[in-house]
Amino acid sequence: MTNVAVINYGPRLDYPAMLSELTDRLHVFSHHELRNTQGLAHYEFVEDCESVPYAELMIRRLARDEPFTHVITDNEYDLERAARLREEFGIPGQSSASALSFRDKLVMKETASRTVATARFARLETVADLTRFIERCAYPVVVKPVKQGGSRDIVVLRGDEDLVAFSRRPWRDDLMAEEFIEGPMYHVDAVLGHGYRFVASSRYLRSCLGVFSGQNNGSVQLHPQDAFARRLEEFLDRTLEAFDTPDVSAYHLEVFHTPEDELVLCEIASRIGGDRIPLLTRTTYGVDLHTTLLRQLCDLPVDPPPTAPPAEIHGSVSILPQGRPVRAPGRPPFEWVRHYEVNEQLAPDAVTLHSASHLCFVVVCGADSAEVEQRLLQAEAWLLARLEGPAMEPELTMHQV
Known part of the structure; x- marks a missing residue:
């Protein structure tokens, strides 16, 4: 009988809805408190779940009474832990060596090269x-840690003064250095499984590192029929040829496009992309990345990927925390705005901690990337012009990923 251990990160994932056939066979340990846990075989909110070993310990204890047939996670930081458990229980899936090759950025680059x-x-x-x-x-x-994410703790040294300043910081034993690559960065997001293939490509509106100097971050989707989107998909396939890949997995690839028209790998992870990527993907293609991945990991059927080109594509831009109390504006008054959301959990004096930090964000539509980008910049300017006053209750809040 199917018995599933889940190490969860996403605060809005609804496991009874995504895996309805298995609700009473799901044992969920979660980094965030989940709203819908009705009918789960076991559920625990575990503070700092990705950092403490409690979930791993308890899954081993639960397995004494009834062996697990699947161990799944939505969290990059738990990929190695889930792989260890599968190997210990004799369960098919991503191996520890494969998980490490996608988690450790130095091993990743050695492999991909x-x-x-x-x-x-x-x-x-x-x-x-x-x-x-x-x-x-x-x-x-x-300079960056080999197993960090979200652009956290990354430093760009542009000259000797930066090096001297960096030398005054506590040294870490998990660092790597890499060459700085000029050019825009694209991301490719995919779910690949038994007879299933979904791949979508986008361009970051600005450098992910720009958030630490006050630049708002976002993404602009490429139309799937765009020749450059097909080129990025081919780059994904060539990258994966170097790795030991599981039968079912998601991938988030980041790649530079240099002024010399070369594609250069930044990073690849065997997980679903973060920030607004799942929302943008669902809005354009009708594909819920988390549901599609997790159902396949549990050997459940999924709808086939779309084959018809989308009627429109989308992009998002996030307004950064301001480090001071401000009032989040209402929804921008443009007919091409598809979604607007205010971060209810943000402290009034919050600062940017990672590339997904946001006070609010907006999703817009367009016929092509150029139109989407122009509309994103227009919506961004409208929002920035209306950040003012003490923090107040958001004028509009949407409760969806």
């Missing part, structure tokens, strides 16, 4: 490793 271009990189044991890398590659260089 077999089939695609990557920036030059090096592991940093000491500051001497960093200075040698700078001598070899020249400024600017990027």
Whole structure:
């Protein structure tokens, strides 16, 4: 009989709705408190779930009474933990080695470099490793933890003053350096399974690192019939040729497009993209990435991916926290706005901590990427002009991913 252990991160995932056939066979340990837990075999909210070993310990104990047939997670930080449990229980799925190759950015680049271009990189044991890398590659260089996400704790060193300032920070034992690549960054989001293939490509509105200097972040979808979208999809396939991939997985690929018209890998993860990517994908294609992935991981049927081109594509832009109390504006008054949402959980003096940090965000539609981008910039300007006054209750709140 099917018995499923779930290590959850997403605060809005509805497991009884997504996996309705298995509700009473789901044992869910969650980083966030979930709203709908009705009928679950087991549910616990675990504070700091991705950082503490409690879920892993309890899943092993539950398995003594009834063995698990599936161990699944929606969280990148739990991929290795879920893989360890599957291997221990003899359950098919992504192996620990495969999970590590997508989680550790240095291992990832060593692996991917077999089939695609990557920036030059090096592991940093000491500051001497960093200075040698700078001598070899020249400024600017990027320094980041090998297993972090959301652009957290990334530093760009653009000159010797930055290096000296960086040397005053506590040294970490999980750092790597990589060459800075010029050019816009694209992301490719996919779910691949037994006879199932869904791939969509987008361009980041601005650099993900720009949020730490006050630039609002967002994405602009590419039309699937765009020649560059097909080129990005081919790059995804070539990248995955280098990896040991599970039968079913999601992928989030980030790739630079250089001024010389080259594609250079930034990173690839075996998970669903974060921020507004699931919402944009559902709005354009009618594909719920989480449901599509998790049902296949549990050997449940899914609707086939769409084959007809979408009538319109979408993009989003997020207004950053301001570090001071402000009033979130109401919905922008444009007919092409498809969704507007205010972050109810944001503290009045919150600052930007990662690339998905936001005070509010807006989703717009358009016939092509150029129109979507123009409308995003218009909506962004409208919102920024109306950030004012002390924090108040949001004028509009939408409760959907």
